Amino acid sequence: MPSADPVTTPRLDQSVEERPAGRGSPHPVSWWIWAIGIAVATTRSPGIVSTVILLAALVAVVWLCHEHSAFSRAFPAYLALATAVVIVRVVFYVLVGIKTGGDVLVPLPRIPLPDWAGGIALLGPVTASGLLAAASAGLALAALLVCFGSAVALTNPQRTLRSLPASLHLLGTSAVIAMTLAPQLVESWQRVRRAQALRGRSLRGRRAVAATTLPVLEDALERSIALAASMDSRGYARVHKGSSRTVLALMLGALVGAALGTYALLDGSGPRWLAFPLLAAGATAAITGSIIASRRIATTTYRPDTWGARESLIAGCGVAVAVLAVAVPAILPPPLRGAAADVGGWSLTFIVCGALAIVPALVAVRR
Amino acid sequence: MIRFDAVTFRYSEASTPVLDNASLSIPEGELCLVVGATGSGKSTVLRLVNGLAPHFTGGHLTGTVTVDGLDTRTHPPRDLAGTVGVVGQDPLAGFVTERVEDELAYSMEQLGVPAPTMRQRVEEVIDLLGLHRLRHRALTTLSAGEQQRVAIGSALTAGPRVLVLDEPTSALDPHAAEEVLAALLRLVHDLGVTVLLAEHRLERVIQYADSVLRLDTEGALEYGTPAVVLASSPIAPPIVELGRLDGWEPLPLSIRDARRVAGPLRERLRSAQSSVPSGAVAPAAGSIALTARGLRVRYGRMTAIDGLDLDLRAGELTALMGRNGSGKSSLLWALQGTGTRSDGTVRVVGRHGMAGGSSAEHGSGLPGGPGAVVGSDPASGVDPATLAPDAAIRHIVLVPHAPADLLYLESVGAECREADRAAGALPGTASATLERLWPGVPEAAHPRDLSEGQRLALVLALQLAGAPGVVLLDEPTRGLDYEAKRRLGALLAEVTASGGAVLLSSHDVEFVAGTADRVVVLSDGEIITDGPVSDVLTASPGFAPQVARILRPLPFLTVDGVRRAIAGTL
Numbered sequence: 001m002p003s004a005d006p007v008t009t010p011r012l013d014q015s016v017e018e019r020p021a022g023r024g025s026p027h028p029v030s031w032w033i034w035a036i037g038i039a040v041a042t043t044r045s046p047g048i049v050s051t052v053i054l055l056a057a058l059v060a061v062v063w064l065c066h067e068h069s070a071f072s073r074a075f076p077a078y079l080a081l082a083t084a085v086v087i088v089r090v091v092f093y094v095l096v097g098i099k100t101g102g103d104v105l106v107p108l109p110r111i112p113l114p115d116w117a118g119g120i121a122l123l124g125p126v127t128a129s130g131l132l133a134a135a136s137a138g139l140a141l142a143a144l145l146v147c148f149g150s151a152v153a154l155t156n157p158q159r160t161l162r163s164l165p166a167s168l169h170l171l172g173t174s175a176v177i178a179m180t181l182a183p184q185l186v187e188s189w190q191r192v193r194r195a196q197a198l199r200g201r202s203l204r205g206r207r208a209v210a211a212t213t214l215p216v217l218e219d220a221l222e223r224s225i226a227l228a229a230s231m232d233s234r235g236y237a238r239v240h241k242g243s244s245r246t247v248l249a250l251m252l253g254a255l256v257g258a259a260l261g262t263y264a265l266l267d268g269s270g271p272r273w274l275a276f277p278l279l280a281a282g283a284t285a286a287i288t289g290s291i292i293a294s295r296r297i298a299t300t301t302y303r304p305d306t307w308g309a310r311e312s313l314i315a316g317c318g319v320a321v322a323v324l325a326v327a328v329p330a331i332l333p334p335p336l337r338g339a340a341a342d343v344g345g346w347s348l349t350f351i352v353c354g355a356l357a358i359v360p361a362l363v364a365v366r367r
Numbered sequence: 368m369i370r371f372d373a374v375t376f377r378y379s380e381a382s383t384p385v386l387d388n389a390s391l392s393i394p395e396g397e398l399c400l401v402v403g404a405t406g407s408g409k410s411t412v413l414r415l416v417n418g419l420a421p422h423f424t425g426g427h428l429t430g431t432v433t434v435d436g437l438d439t440r441t442h443p444p445r446d447l448a449g450t451v452g453v454v455g456q457d458p459l460a461g462f463v464t465e466r467v468e469d470e471l472a473y474s475m476e477q478l479g480v481p482a483p484t485m486r487q488r489v490e491e492v493i494d495l496l497g498l499h500r501l502r503h504r505a506l507t508t509l510s511a512g513e514q515q516r517v518a519i520g521s522a523l524t525a526g527p528r529v530l531v532l533d534e535p536t537s538a539l540d541p542h543a544a545e546e547v548l549a550a551l552l553r554l555v556h557d558l559g560v561t562v563l564l565a566e567h568r569l570e571r572v573i574q575y576a577d578s579v580l581r582l583d584t585e586g587a588l589e590y591g592t593p594a595v596v597l598a599s600s601p602i603a604p605p606i607v608e609l610g611r612l613d614g615w616e617p618l619p620l621s622i623r624d625a626r627r628v629a630g631p632l633r634e635r636l637r638s639a640q641s642s643v644p645s646g647a648v649a650p651a652a653g654s655i656a657l658t659a660r661g662l663r664v665r666y667g668r669m670t671a672i673d674g675l676d677l678d679l680r681a682g683e684l685t686a687l688m689g690r691n692g693s694g695k696s697s698l699l700w701a702l703q704g705t706g707t708r709s710d711g712t713v714r715v716v717g718r719h720g721m722a723g724g725s726s727a728e729h730g731s732g733l734p735g736g737p738g739a740v741v742g743s744d745p746a747s748g749v750d751p752a753t754l755a756p757d758a759a760i761r762h763i764v765l766v767p768h769a770p771a772d773l774l775y776l777e778s779v780g781a782e783c784r785e786a787d788r789a790a791g792a793l794p795g796t797a798s799a800t801l802e803r804l805w806p807g808v809p810e811a812a813h814p815r816d817l818s819e820g821q822r823l824a825l826v827l828a829l830q831l832a833g834a835p836g837v838v839l840l841d842e843p844t845r846g847l848d849y850e851a852k853r854r855l856g857a858l859l860a861e862v863t864a865s866g867g868a869v870l871l872s873s874h875d876v877e878f879v880a881g882t883a884d885r886v887v888v889l890s891d892g893e894i895i896t897d898g899p900v901s902d903v904l905t906a907s908p909g910f911a912p913q914v915a916r917i918l919r920p921l922p923f924l925t926v927d928g929v930r931r932a933i934a935g936t937l
Contacts, residue, residue: 158464158465173463177463191769191772192772194700194705194706194767195767195769195772195773196772196773196775197705197756198703198705198756198760198764198765198766198767198773198830199756199760199773199785199786199789199829199830200756200757200759200760200789200790200833201756201757201785201788201789210775211775212775214775215771215772215774215775218815222460223460226455226457226460226461227460227461227463228423229419229423229444229453229455229461230453230455230460230461230462230463231463232419232422232423232443232444232445233417233419233444233445233447233448233451233453234445234448234453234463234473234474234477234521234522234525235445235446235448235449235474235477235478235525236445236463236477298479299476299477299479300475300476300479300480300481300482300485301476301482302468302469302472302475302476302482302485302486302489303468303472303482303486304482
């Protein structure tokens, strides 16, 4: 059906088509390390100003270095989502938040709820410090979202999946197919709706849904069978010899280690001494499992992405930002930590972090 | 290279086998054409070659199929990937990646070919198939012909000894089809690849074939040189039918060979022509059924139809031709009223000279059209876009290129009753039409279980229930065999005979030559040529049917025309 489709749906990737496939743009993994580093830093941010500095660095780098793809065009959506998170957090504070003492900004009445509500009270006096704390907490979550959005905008997820180790190759292929499925469903839904209008009766309600769903699903089924047949005849999964229990156990172990280790590392109140051993053990298990699994698969990669000095710099900046944000407050004596007690959250460390975070823009600006 | 040894294959749910005790051996470097009516099992034979049948499709296989010494019983399709390359009917459905270059490399990645070899092979295939301009493009942005070439390229990079193609040119215009076939021919000649090709439109490929494999519906097959197999085949391209008519021996298969033996026939026809005014009788120009003025269709910045004027007359069958993406579908949808129309007017004149039932819903005057208006005044017509859907189907209907999209009920009978209700026709109208168009379609059958031809007949019967004055069809001949096309031609003739105007888009030159009265050629949204079928199709070498090429400069288009002319002289 490719020939005669009069519905020219705006193609998501139209502007990419003449451009060499990511040639010249840095290795996607370097951008992910950079974004994760900044995400770690934001969790240690002392307040609004520090978080905003990091956010500004993220936005600046995305604006300067993004690729022309549907994913980079989704970045504003991430920003909107982040803003919504902050607003929701503040609204919740005003509505049901626990109001502590301080300078009262808006003296709202406090409406106690019945006992079954667990002692929650509606409204109450809104204080400046409470408002700031709520905004700061919302911003922390928003910053994580923006970190993720930046990584997605700066890399093409399909390229990222290609850089996965061979053991995850089958997973990567499935993800790529899943990504192309949604636009295809939308397209065939539009086609069927248009065609059925030709029958001379506008269907409504349940019948309309049934009438369109059936052909669309049939279409999707036929496509997936055709795709499966095509992949089978092109050698997909040819040298994959099934999964082994060792690999599964190692991968599960790695996951648990990574989860616990990350929790211990990021949560300032957790048992810090546990963090690094757990993370290291998790990483070892992951690498071992991956190596064992990769040996069983003999696929190769066409034009693998290369890792050079530029990639090291980008990833290094991310790591440096994370290390600075985590280590400096821990090492420095309290008086030198900057104005940590300040509600605004000024911090010399985070100004340095912001400057470091923006460095990749110097080496990766798109032409 | 390919050996079938006493092969019997049956799908689990079917009672009759697709192949019954078939044995054959196709040598290396041969281009073998697989022909047969719809449902004779062409696709199944192709699937047997790379093991998709029975490994993927299921079914019961006895006997052995070996390809390059590998038994498909012990080698599933993925193990044969380096030996057999497969190109499906809809290349887009088989693409795994997003970009041309990645798609070309996909098979090799799966086979574990080292990176330097991969780059080298991708370059070779890009040069061989002329894909260098496309290499960085996204697959969805390619035209149908380009997609097909990429699909062939991606099957080729794995270095297969055998290439299997299922109707690779069915969606392509004549020029794009020739490009694809030229690419295939280079593979056969330069690389010694064995090619197995299934195709309905024999006229496109027969001249390139080294051998023909003909399948019967009873599971028997015949394999041999094209001239021998086709001499007795019920399925034959016009060139073979002409040869049989005039008793040419051996049968010529290329236009060049046919012209060399057609001298005496041309002489006879020339004298026949001078004595009897033969050829198609100019159809009596009916009254105007549809008129479009200054029609423009834009999608964003892209202009699909650019200021087009068109009149359709009652009782006339007009064919809309033009390369892929020239705006044929956009035009049909815009005329019908459902599709985008950015500018211009469309008026449908009611069937019996009435201004289409209630004339209250239109009042705007029409700017006087440039063409001479015959019959009733088109300004009195009605704009189909302003009509409610149930009123519109009594004036103008469209059969889209995927007719199955229109069907949503459980059985043929239910669909017919629904159509009668929607069009306000007498109960039984649609099913009576269907019975005439394609006798023997069971009422209780599920529409999805019908063959392509039956389904098209059903949709046409449903759409004709309201006795519309204008019938539009988008590529109705795709995937139809010669028999189904003959029936379609007959039923369209019936529509025009009862005073309907038909506009159909098609790439099928032979079908248009046999059925149309008038041809409109579209390019980039503009009408390039508009004239009687005999003038347009003989003028352009790209669109000329085989008979016209052989008998040029005589104005014959079809074997039937020649037959009539000869009969006239006797």
